Amino acid sequence: MQISKRIQGMGEPALLKYYPLVSKAEARGTKVYYLNIGQPDITTPPSFMEKVNAMKNDVLAYAEPEGETALRQEAVKYYSKYGFDYGVDDMLITNGGSEALLFTFLTICNPGDEIVTPEPLYSIYKEMASACSVGLRGIMTYTEEGFALPDKKAIEAVITPATKAILITNPGNPTGKVYTKEEIERLRDIALAHNLYIITDEVYREFIYDGLSYTSPGHYPELAENCIIIDSISKRYSACGARIGFILSKNHSFMEQVRKLCQMRLAVSSVDQLGAAELFKLDTGFFDDVLKEYTHRRDIVYDCLKNIDGVIFKKPTGAFYYVVKLPVLNACDFIEWMITDFEYQGATVLLSPANDFYIHPEDGVDEVRLAYVLKDSDMKQAMEVLGRGLAEYRSRFPEKSR
Amino acid sequence: MQISKRIQGMGEPALLKYYPLVSKAEARGTKVYYLNIGQPDITTPPSFMEKVNAMKNDVLAYAEPEGETALRQEAVKYYSKYGFDYGVDDMLITNGGSEALLFTFLTICNPGDEIVTPEPLYSIYKEMASACSVGLRGIMTYTEEGFALPDKKAIEAVITPATKAILITNPGNPTGKVYTKEEIERLRDIALAHNLYIITDEVYREFIYDGLSYTSPGHYPELAENCIIIDSISKRYSACGARIGFILSKNHSFMEQVRKLCQMRLAVSSVDQLGAAELFKLDTGFFDDVLKEYTHRRDIVYDCLKNIDGVIFKKPTGAFYYVVKLPVLNACDFIEWMITDFEYQGATVLLSPANDFYIHPEDGVDEVRLAYVLKDSDMKQAMEVLGRGLAEYRSRFPEKSR
Numbered sequence: 001m002q003i004s005k006r007i008q009g010m011g012e013p014a015l016l017k018y019y020p021l022v023s024k025a026e027a028r029g030t031k032v033y034y035l036n037i038g039q040p041d042i043t044t045p046p047s048f049m050e051k052v053n054a055m056k057n058d059v060l061a062y063a064e065p066e067g068e069t070a071l072r073q074e075a076v077k078y079y080s081k082y083g084f085d086y087g088v089d090d091m092l093i094t095n096g097g098s099e100a101l102l103f104t105f106l107t108i109c110n111p112g113d114e115i116v117t118p119e120p121l122y123s124i125y126k127e128m129a130s131a132c133s134v135g136l137r138g139i140m141t142y143t144e145e146g147f148a149l150p151d152k153k154a155i156e157a158v159i160t161p162a163t164k165a166i167l168i169t170n171p172g173n174p175t176g177k178v179y180t181k182e183e184i185e186r187l188r189d190i191a192l193a194h195n196l197y198i199i200t201d202e203v204y205r206e207f208i209y210d211g212l213s214y215t216s217p218g219h220y221p222e223l224a225e226n227c228i229i230i231d232s233i234s235k236r237y238s239a240c241g242a243r244i245g246f247i248l249s250k251n252h253s254f255m256e257q258v259r260k261l262c263q264m265r266l267a268v269s270s271v272d273q274l275g276a277a278e279l280f281k282l283d284t285g286f287f288d289d290v291l292k293e294y295t296h297r298r299d300i301v302y303d304c305l306k307n308i309d310g311v312i313f314k315k316p317t318g319a320f321y322y323v324v325k326l327p328v329l330n331a332c333d334f335i336e337w338m339i340t341d342f343e344y345q346g347a348t349v350l351l352s353p354a355n356d357f358y359i360h361p362e363d364g365v366d367e368v369r370l371a372y373v374l375k376d377s378d379m380k381q382a383m384e385v386l387g388r389g390l391a392e393y394r395s396r397f398p399e400k401s402r
Numbered sequence: 403m404q405i406s407k408r409i410q411g412m413g414e415p416a417l418l419k420y421y422p423l424v425s426k427a428e429a430r431g432t433k434v435y436y437l438n439i440g441q442p443d444i445t446t447p448p449s450f451m452e453k454v455n456a457m458k459n460d461v462l463a464y465a466e467p468e469g470e471t472a473l474r475q476e477a478v479k480y481y482s483k484y485g486f487d488y489g490v491d492d493m494l495i496t497n498g499g500s501e502a503l504l505f506t507f508l509t510i511c512n513p514g515d516e517i518v519t520p521e522p523l524y525s526i527y528k529e530m531a532s533a534c535s536v537g538l539r540g541i542m543t544y545t546e547e548g549f550a551l552p553d554k555k556a557i558e559a560v561i562t563p564a565t566k567a568i569l570i571t572n573p574g575n576p577t578g579k580v581y582t583k584e585e586i587e588r589l590r591d592i593a594l595a596h597n598l599y600i601i602t603d604e605v606y607r608e609f610i611y612d613g614l615s616y617t618s619p620g621h622y623p624e625l626a627e628n629c630i631i632i633d634s635i636s637k638r639y640s641a642c643g644a645r646i647g648f649i650l651s652k653n654h655s656f657m658e659q660v661r662k663l664c665q666m667r668l669a670v671s672s673v674d675q676l677g678a679a680e681l682f683k684l685d686t687g688f689f690d691d692v693l694k695e696y697t698h699r700r701d702i703v704y705d706c707l708k709n710i711d712g713v714i715f716k717k718p719t720g721a722f723y724y725v726v727k728l729p730v731l732n733a734c735d736f737i738e739w740m741i742t743d744f745e746y747q748g749a750t751v752l753l754s755p756a757n758d759f760y761i762h763p764e765d766g767v768d769e770v771r772l773a774y775v776l777k778d779s780d781m782k783q784a785m786e787v788l789g790r791g792l793a794e795y796r797s798r799f800p801e802k803s804r
Contacts, residue, residue, distance in 0.1 A: 001510070001597065001599060001627055001628065001653060001655075001656065002510060002511075002512075002515075002566055003509060003510065003655065003656065003659050004508065004509055004510060004511055004512045004515075005512055006508065006512070006513075007508060007509045007659045007660075007662060007663065008659065010659075010662045010663075010666065011662075012661075012662055012665060013665055016665075039461075039463055039464060040461070041461060042461070043460045043461060044459075044460065044461055044462040048462065049457065049462075052454060052455075052673065053454075053455045055451065057446075058445045058446065059441075059442070059443060059444070059445060059446055059640055060446040060450065060451075060640070060641045060642065060643035060644055061441055061642055061643050062441055062636075062642040062643055063643055095497045095501070095645065095667065095670075095671075096667060096668060096669070098666065098667040098668055099497070099667060102666075102667070106406065106408065106409060106533055107405060107406055107409045108403070108404060108405065108406060109404075109406055110404075110406045110407055110408070111408075111513045111535060113404075113406075124666055124668075127662065127665070127666040128666060131508055131663060131666060133513060133535075164404055195403065197403060225403055226403065234464075238461055238462070239462045240462065240463055240464040240668075240669070241462035241463050241464055241465055241669065241671070241672030241673070242462055242671060242672070242673065243497065243645075243669065243670065243671045251403060253403075253405065254403065254405065257405050257409045257410065257412075258409075259414075260409060260412045260413075260414055260529065261409065261412075261533060263414060263415055263418075263529070264412070264500065264504075264526055264529040264530060264533060265497065265498060265500035265501060265504065266498060266500055266526075266642075267498070267642070267643065267645065268497075268645065269643070269644060269645045269671040269673070269674050270643030270644070271454065271643070271644065271671070271673050271674060271677075272671050272673060272674070275673075
């Protein structure tokens with residue numbers, strides 16, 4: 001029986017292969033610190049479930065294909081606080097940010113078209129592109145440079161006649177990079193010159209540190225036809241289990257076409273939409289507390305990494321990840337060894353291999369992604385374990401180290 | 403800015419164009435009976451929300467990409483009651499039956515491949531196929547014949563080298579047709595001879611009348627590699643607003659590939675999965691009551707249709723729809739006239755134009771789909787209005803009537 005090329009071409013998350021090993025480590029009694037996943041541990045605001053629990057409908061009926069008006073109305077107010085003027089008709093509710101991306105790729109690309117995106121990239125973009133028979137072309141950025149975008153010429157060198165969009169994640173996963181106003185304007189100029197969409201995935205919008213200001217392509221009226229914002233409540237409100245995403249755009253013909261995909265899949269969860277509308281009513285004080293906590297965690301990791309020999313990194317300014325270049329030849333080998341052969345004070349750590357975040361798996365082989373999603377004391381202990389593990393690996397395997 | 407051909411090729415539900423007219427009718431004070439949609443009015447079993455309300459998680463975290471094990475375990479028990487032996491690993495939970503279909507189309511078809519399906523068909527299959535760059539080829543079936551499948555030769559005539567699957571809806575939407583054991587075995591023989599998948603959409607499994615027995619391609623061990631069941635709780639438990647669908651198959655390599663799409667979109671709503679698991683615990687007595695109610699409604703419609711001049715139809719044996727051939731040249735014109743120009747005792751009815759349920763819109767131009775989703779007295783009144791409307795239309799517009 002045939003399996004399509006587009007799905008055969010999709011990868012599986014690199015992480016999955018470690019889980020059987022992690023289970024064994026845990027069965028041996030080793031405590032495993034999960035620094036590999038972006039599942040926040042912050043309590044979901046209780047107003048979500050309070051609203052759901054107060055629901056009195058006898059029949060759990062289909063929601064509107066475009067998303068419930070009540071939710072979109074609350075979202076309009078939220079976006080206005082961030083300098084956007086998206087109205088109810090400029091947004092569609094999707095089954096998570098993932099469906100927002102999938103529908104966008106399907107709508108703007110014919111099979112064989114291309115999307116240009118900085119690397120390292122959110123790994124799922126690769127699978128999404130494959131599922132849509134779309135090619136991805138990378139704009140390489142580097143840990144040493146804090147993942148700054150290269151100049152206009154270097155970006156334009158990647159654009160071909162098949163290119164239909166530039167895709168960014170801002171703040172970045174896995175990079176933690178927050179694009180400057182100047183970088184966004186560089187992309188704006190390129191998008192306008194080459195008639196490209198800019199897809200801007202802003203699910204970490206609130207996770208910006210050091211008082212840095214936030215610039216979105218959605219802030220530029222001249223990009224009204226080009227800009228497509230992808231959004232989600234998952235990280236923002238620690239509500240990953242509620243599948244509520246957004247597509248926002250002022251390009252009406254694009255939105256009319258995406259609406260057909262929304263009609264095709266009928267609706268998004270009524271209960272999740274009901275709860276999500278309450279989350280958008282929270283005042284920004286909620287984010288202040290979350291941000292303080294994550295800033296603290298980021299700084300713990302920074303202070304610990306500074307004391308580890310041979311690692312290369314910059315302090316990230318957004319999201320909740322570091323990409324760290326390790327003094328080893330193969331990060332996958334090191335990650336696996338940590339789980340199977342190492343523990344310190346009864347504990348070890350699980351990291352993400354960063355080559356999963358590059359288009360070509362030979363890139364980033366000596367890098368890992370580290371998510372700072374643990375509370376204070378756990379975060380410190382995990383970093384201690386990582387430092388000790390790295391020292392022991394290098395002393396045991398000098399041939400595999402730098 | 404480019405819009406892809408695949409999405410440009412998608413249609414919009416024919417129904418949408420009537421809603422502005424319906425709003426006007428309602429504003430005039432006309433009562434509109436909605437016979438156009440498949441939104442059941444049966445109360446959603448309260449155990450769904452009871453379980454949701456009892457949830458105590460602090461963090462609304464991602465569910466497993468394959469679907470929560472607790473839900474799949476309950477589903478295994480449900481399927482065993484219907485003669486299936488699908489285990490937890492033979493099923494994936496999806497965002498409604500729609501995502502199940504989308505993922506299946508993407509996984510088994512390359513762009514340009516084809517799927518063969520009886521017509522009239524569930525109209526969304528057309529949009530789904532377009533989104534996946536897949537061609538649909540119809541096997542024509544007829545109201546007059548109760549939508550019986552043609553013989554083997556006629557079906558095989560539609561198969562080309564590009565055909566990858568036969569897709570059926572059983573019981574059928576819009577046809578109300580329940581395939582006989584003999585018909586299912588005819589399809590089985592064809593699928594085996596031509597190495598095709600059989601995708602069987604069984605979301606109306608419980609809606610089978612007159613004590614008819616139910617046969618699924620999933621009951622045949624020889625179809626283990628071919629058979630893919632699409633399912634959903636929407637109609638079964640009157641829970642359309644909870645987006646819970648299923649893909650079931652014993653074809654392990656197919657399931658492994660679909661799993662990648664599940665990982666790509668991360669998860670299905672945690673809250674909806676929690677509630678859905680409770681629904682699968684309901685005993686079959688729940689369906690007995692529902693079935694009694696729908697049988698009654700079906701019979702009301704039947705008795706009324708018998709007394710309307712010139713309509714052609716058979717009593718359906720499944721789902722909750724009739725396809726009725728009207729004694730008019732253009733059903734769309736009649737539907738619109740009913741909304742804009744007709745009322746009887748202050749009421750009118752909204753029907754679905756059936757040409758939306760054919761691949762070529764010139765087919766079924768004199769047919770409508772009628773959903774019997776209203777309670778007893780409303781159903782009777784709606785049918786009275788329809789009969790009166792049809793008589794008046796024919797007398798006023800003999801040139802548009804037969």
